[in-house]
Amino acid sequence: MRAHREPSSEGGRGRPRLEAPAESEPRYEELYQAHHDRVMRLCRVLLGDASEGDDVAQEVFLKVLHECQAGTRPIAWGRWITQVAVNACHDRRRSGWWRWWRRGGEAFDDRHAPSPATPEAHVLSGERRRRIWRAFSKLPPRQREVFALRYVEGWSTQETAALLGIDGGSVKRHLFRAVRRLRDALGDDR
Amino acid sequence: MTACLDDRALFRLHDGDGSAAERAHVDACDDCARRYRTLVDDVELLARVVRDGPPPLAARRPVLAGGAWLIPALAVAAAEVAVILWTRPAAPPPVRTASAAIDISRSLDEVSTALFAASDVPAGDDVAVRVSALDDGAADDDAWLDE
Numbered sequence: 424m425r426a427h428r429e430p431s432s433e434g435g436r437g438r439p440r441l442e443a444p445a446e447s448e449p450r451y452e453e454l455y456q457a458h459h460d461r462v463m464r465l466c467r468v469l470l471g472d473a474s475e476g477d478d479v480a481q482e483v484f485l486k487v488l489h490e491c492q493a494g495t496r497p498i499a500w501g502r503w504i505t506q507v508a509v510n511a512c513h514d515r516r517r518s519g520w521w522r523w524w525r526r527g528g529e530a531f532d533d534r535h536a537p538s539p540a541t542p543e544a545h546v547l548s549g550e551r552r553r554r555i556w557r558a559f560s561k562l563p564p565r566q567r568e569v570f571a572l573r574y575v576e577g578w579s580t581q582e583t584a585a586l587l588g589i590d591g592g593s594v595k596r597h598l599f600r601a602v603r604r605l606r607d608a609l610g611d612d613r
Numbered sequence: 614m615t616a617c618l619d620d621r622a623l624f625r626l627h628d629g630d631g632s633a634a635e636r637a638h639v640d641a642c643d644d645c646a647r648r649y650r651t652l653v654d655d656v657e658l659l660a661r662v663v664r665d666g667p668p669p670l671a672a673r674r675p676v677l678a679g680g681a682w683l684i685p686a687l688a689v690a691a692a693e694v695a696v697i698l699w700t701r702p703a704a705p706p707p708v709r710t711a712s713a714a715i716d717i718s719r720s721l722d723e724v725s726t727a728l729f730a731a732s733d734v735p736a737g738d739d740v741a742v743r744v745s746a747l748d749d750g751a752a753d754d755d756a757w758l759d760e
Contacts, residue, residue, distance in 0.1 A: 464666060471667045555662045574660035580628070599624050605659045606652075 451491040454500055455484060461576065462508050468571045469512040471560040479515055483508045505576065506586050509568060516564060551609075558608030566601035569594055617645050623652050 449457070462483055467476030486507055487500075559567065565587070572583040573594070580598075584591045618626070618635055625631050626639060626649065639645045 464664070467666045468663055473666060473669065552662055552665075553668060555659060556667055559663055560667070570659075571663065574656065575664045595625075595628060595630070598628070599621060602624065602656060602659065603620065606655050609655060609658070 449500065451488050454487055454491070454504070458487075458501065458504050459484065462504060465505070465508050465571060465576060466512055468575055469509070469567060470515060471556070475515065476512075479511045480508070483511050486511075502582070502586065505572070505578075509572070509586060513564065513568075554608050554610075555605060558605050562601055562604060565589075566597045566604075569597040570601040570605075573598055617642060618648075620648075620652075623649050627652055627656065 459480070463477055463480040465476075466479045466483070467473050470476045470479065483504065487504060490503075559570075562570070568587060569583060572578045572586060573580070578586065580591050580594050584594045587594070618638060622631065622635055623639070623645070626635055631639075639649050
């Protein structure tokens, strides 16, 4: 029995690098290479929109660049960048323009959905995938953040709690509620 | 432990927080073991779908329904009013009608005073004086007739 499972790390999407080497401070290019893909994915997931997510990811790396140029040295770049990304998405969602833009606009398009490459992807394609994403986009922001950090990013409960500034018990509660609502969206189609 | 676990307990177990007794129960109970496997599969499925990213949105602004059009419409209307007020040509100075009426009234009074001043009538305003003055004038006229 698997009592505890960290998200799989297949496809190079495993656990983010937590610490930068203490002696050799990474340059901006190295940080970009190491974190860009996961930050972009995290922003896309948190905002539910690829183009908006890419936009916010650019803002995040602009801050990383400024931080590198300023010469300050966060102890853990991975954690710092993740925190900046989560806050940037939070700010974007709170902006009045964003809320107006997204009002009633959660309909996902079928026409431009990528064609499934594998049988497994085929199973996940179509209505089921849209149903899951509709449910995910309707989750409260905190539940969405917890789910993404725990199961998409692979942070532990305590790390997620530290990133969001809440306690571990709250992380577990938000995660349980998020999973319950997402499972409801699955229905009997399992 | 004999009672079956609820969803929260199963999720705690999945998250690594379950007790030894709960683990033992899931190992022993077919129903709980099946529910636990379903939970694990569901979480993996959900995480995979979310990790793959959101599907494209149907349209950036599909409809401006439910009153959403009201704010931009009001903003446009306000902007138009502002532009009209800003670009409107300077209007001629307004006519001060009240003061003009007073001036005219004063002028007419002065003209009236100048035209109809009874300078040849003796001071005083009683009718007798006026009548005698008229009579004197009439006598003069009659004298002229007599000549």
